[in-house]
Amino acid sequence: MGFEQATIKVEQEKEFGDLKGAIARIFAPELVEKFLKRLEKDGVPIRNWDKVLSQGLLERVDEALGKSTTARKLYEGLPVSDQAQMREFYLSKLEEVNETLRTKHKKVYSYY
Numbered sequence: 001m002g003f004e005q006a007t008i009k010v011e012q013e014k015e016f017g018d019l020k021g022a023i024a025r026i027f028a029p030e031l032v033e034k035f036l037k038r039l040e041k042d043g044v045p046i047r048n049w050d051k052v053l054s055q056g057l058l059e060r061v062d063e064a065l066g067k068s069t070t071a072r073k074l075y076e077g078l079p080v081s082d083q084a085q086m087r088e089f090y091l092s093k094l095e096e097v098n099e100t101l102r103t104k105h106k107k108v109y110s111y112y
Contacts, residue, residue, distance in 0.1 A: 011079050019074040019086055022058055022065040027093040035061045036097075036105040046094050046108045049087050 010016045026035045036046070038060055044051050052058065053075055059066035075083060102109050 008081055008085060010085065011082055012077070015074050015077055016082050016086065018065075018069075019071060019078075020089055022062050022071060022074075023086075023090050023093055025062050025064070026058055027097065031061055032097055033101060033105075036101060036108055039108040040105060044108070045110070047091065047111075049090055052090075 025031060035057070038057055039046055039052075042055060042057065044055060044057060046052075053072040056066075056070060056072070058071040065071060075086060078086065
């Protein structure tokens with residue numbers, strides 16, 4: 001039997017859904033390279049979720065998010081359990097980026 005992640009109920013579904021949708025759009029094929037270039041330009045490692053939020057990098061790429069609120073405000077308004085799930089979702093999406101783009105933008109994917 002393989003690993004099965006426990007299901008944790010999302011408490012603030014609307015805010016969680018809004019932020020999850022923004023992250024999904026950022027990692028969609030039509031925006032992901034723009035996001036990677038923005039990370040490179042600003043010198044932010046892709047795995048540094050806190051810095052991605054504090055510098056407003058999601059809003060700079062996803063115009064739909066920037067019009068209504070910020071990713072940071074949405075994230076900070078979530079309870080800790082929802083924040084943990086959101087961070088996990090973001091980290092899982094960055095690992096799904098195709099190998100060609102990951103190699104091209106290896107600087108943002110490096111651990112140091």
